[in-house]
Amino acid sequence: MTEDSVWNDTESIRREDSIMGSSNKDDKGNLGPDPLSPISHHKFPLAVPHNPKDIWKKGGRVFSVLLAINLVLLSCTLVSGGAFEEVHVYDYDVFFMLTIVMVITIAWMLFYLLNTSRHQNAILCKDSHAGPIWLRGGLAFFAILTLVMGVFKTGYYSSFSHCLSAIKITYPIVQALFVIIQTYFLWVSAKDCVHVHLDVTRCGLMLTLTTNLAVWMSAVTDESVHKAQMKLPNSTHRIAGMKAGSTKCPCSGKLCKIFQDGYYWLYPFNIEYSLFASAMVYIMWKNVGRLIDQHTNHIHHLKFKFFKGTYFLGVITGLLIVMLGLAVLIVYEIRVNMHLDSKAKNEALSIYYIFNIICLSLTSLASIGGSIVYRFDKRVMDHDKNPTRTLDVALLMGAALGQYAISYYSIVAIVANKTSRDQISALNLSYSLLMIAQHTFQNIFIIEGLHRQPPEEEDKTDPQQDIYGLTFVNVNAVSLCVPESALPSATPPALAIQSSSEVTQSIKVSKKMHWRRRFLKEISLFLLLCNVILWIMPAFGARPQFDNTQERRFYGDSMWAAIVDICLPFGIFYRMHAVASLLEVYIMS
């Protein structure tokens, strides 16, 4: 899904090149004369010297994307083939491919780390929007849990190592190595704008991206198959590895059972790890060969105190809902999975739906409220190039499609099925409709929030810094980013002096806006916590889509399982991604 956004901003990148002044640098930095930029094309309308780098820039991008497409499709084929009982593709085929790809990726990452540390011009500037500390922190957290999962998985497979192919034990070990190296790699390099070996780096990053996506697909399929096996015993899915265990090598020991349970419970973290890593690698790929105007880049150095300027209303309500949600989830899991009494199951389903309806209604209202407040917000829109934000928005809209699709299928099933209309189907209908509304309103709120300039400038009271601060930062940053010689000496950036009346005005405005910012902060924290619980519920096994028989009967088991298995991973990812974006909105409010 993300591939086609690749093509849209060559123009913006070139525009940034032109921001750097009319430097005719033609080294690895890929700067050339920009005949078509708004600044220069009036000066040289026709005769432009030929720059061969210019041609290869696009070529490298196209080539790396094609590489990625092919690898993703190959793994998609193997993984989806491996998921079906009757198809003679086995999980060890998938593991074998993944192991090879991971080894190559590890080699490339080591090469990259070595190479960038030796070349001193390798990284001319850093994209301060990319890889913020909470994203890297989240990545490290998920990495640790993935490693724990690796231990469980190795333990589980070792319990019957005598009757399994060696690849099944090799795979978790290679994966652990991959996770350690990749986390280190992303921790130190997430902000890099690389300027050496452009094409190799692009291909390497795309390889890393596809490896993560392939691991994600494999994990999601494994998990869906596991869930489907539990809920729909007559389906044609097969649990990877489990089948072999259950027939030839029974997983009978207590330790083996613990390992097995443990690794299934830790799957959601592994899934999130792959997606976080993919997003960060994609941003690195976008930043290859990029030169940045640091004016737009200073804005993230906010000294961010977590609960500054809130009345704890959002946090408290949010935490209450999280607690309640956890209780509901536990009740639901116990009632639905342990007892098979239909009445207890229906009660559990009702509780689950009612909780979700309340939670979705509250978050929808909060999002609408937030959007209305933005209408009156005087902050300037931030339209600068920012690949991180572009990706965030694309992922929010794209991942929401998963939940939208499930909801529409549910709605059609309930509306078309005129015979069986009970309380559960009424609840299910409201739940599906609210799900669509909530995704819509929340996306509008988050997208608006991400496009605002942080209000820091208006807050500053030190006039000295207010007048010169930004412009100085700008000049310094540019000279940090490009070697001195490349700076146009004839045209220094104009230093504009803000009049003191404007400063006074901005302080007044900032006091008026205080309640708005406080309200936005409360709302984003509340939404954040609600999204956490809405992530936990499906990620840790609540599947009302299968427990509620309506859609299964309407579409048939296999079709409904396919719809849910394909769409739900995106729905779950949406929640985690919304949490990250809401944290950003919170900090910028």
Next chain:
Amino acid sequence: MTEDSVWNDTESIRREDSIMGSSNKDDKGNLGPDPLSPISHHKFPLAVPHNPKDIWKKGGRVFSVLLAINLVLLSCTLVSGGAFEEVHVYDYDVFFMLTIVMVITIAWMLFYLLNTSRHQNAILCKDSHAGPIWLRGGLAFFAILTLVMGVFKTGYYSSFSHCLSAIKITYPIVQALFVIIQTYFLWVSAKDCVHVHLDVTRCGLMLTLTTNLAVWMSAVTDESVHKAQMKLPNSTHRIAGMKAGSTKCPCSGKLCKIFQDGYYWLYPFNIEYSLFASAMVYIMWKNVGRLIDQHTNHIHHLKFKFFKGTYFLGVITGLLIVMLGLAVLIVYEIRVNMHLDSKAKNEALSIYYIFNIICLSLTSLASIGGSIVYRFDKRVMDHDKNPTRTLDVALLMGAALGQYAISYYSIVAIVANKTSRDQISALNLSYSLLMIAQHTFQNIFIIEGLHRQPPEEEDKTDPQQDIYGLTFVNVNAVSLCVPESALPSATPPALAIQSSSEVTQSIKVSKKMHWRRRFLKEISLFLLLCNVILWIMPAFGARPQFDNTQERRFYGDSMWAAIVDICLPFGIFYRMHAVASLLEVYIMS
């Protein structure tokens, strides 16, 4: 797939706003001060007046995209539900929804036409890249054939009108009306950059886009179901309308049979019509509220003579291949569909595969040759904003995914299946591998070609025009596009005078480059014709994927049918789209 490319170029649009000079126009034209553009932000780093339009611009886009997503998903649900026998969603549900949506769209298009003809400032400028004459001509051609299909369809349904719901006869009539009005609408407005009722126009265009996509989905599903029914009689698909005809109301009359056959043969044109219209509407949507620097926009006024500068080599070879392909298709259809003798069928399959392998090898070689020639081409890369090209590239890469996926599934099936290896599977394997290679090389060639500046400037021998021509065009175009008052009077665009030595040099270069351009022209014409035959074969019913039993046995009928039915429409669309793009490459060579 196209939605996520939406978010990437607000920056580019704003850049264009800033190109127009520092106009502070704040009318419907949506121009405001651009504090963050490379030109102006050094002048006003901090104090920027608040512009409410600025906020709503993004809002309107987000809202219209959300509307489109919801409508597309709803129709996707209904259409996919309608395709399965056991799901209680019927084709008349789908037709009912489509009829309503089409009526609304017709009303909106009439409103738009009326509105833009009354408001004199509604269309400030036109995007000359959008809706070139061959695209509009193609649209009109497909529209006429769609209307013929409508006649056949109405005739077919009228044959047993006594036992069908009225909606089935209403639908083709409304569709015919929709096609006529939409074709007129796109013919006159495809190039518009609208500047009134921005939000309404965005939503209206998205509605038109989703209507076309819904019609496309419905047509593709109908056709796939028809094909699958013929090839896999035990599948759970249902032919829309046919079932009712075959049980209650037999289609026994000769006329009825003719109508039925006719309308199935005309389906491919209806499908292409919807896709062409979708692409053009999407470009209109991207152009809403856009102001264009006409410097970049003059380049399409090429006086284009079709076979100028070729030795007819490409055309003759291409036409030979088309003829041969048509013969192969006829033999294949007769042998596979009429006789069910396994040997004759295998022979037909062999012939089909061999022809395709030859054709794909030749086109791969031609694409590689073309890409190599581009390496030595001295023409400047064109990096300006051009939504049409961005969409073209995204669609080429996106649509290729369909054929890639089918090929990978085939390859896995053949490689994994070690038991039955015969001539057919060897041919199938080569065919699938070549399919991947050909798509890759052809995409690289087309994308490189689309990003070149046309060589016209270098060809001109009139020095007067060469020196001043472009710059004058530029100034005139800008003053055409924006009202006089908005032009910055203090900073007139600098007129650069090209030295006469440069003119002489460029003439020399152009003579050297002549053989290259000739070669590129031959190659693009040859590729174009090959893509025509590669479109005709699957579009008019060749389905080796089903006739060759290998993959069906490996994945099972239903899974393989799902893979082919979902992916093949994109593969077919790829061919038609490649034809359009190759025509563009040919003209620009």
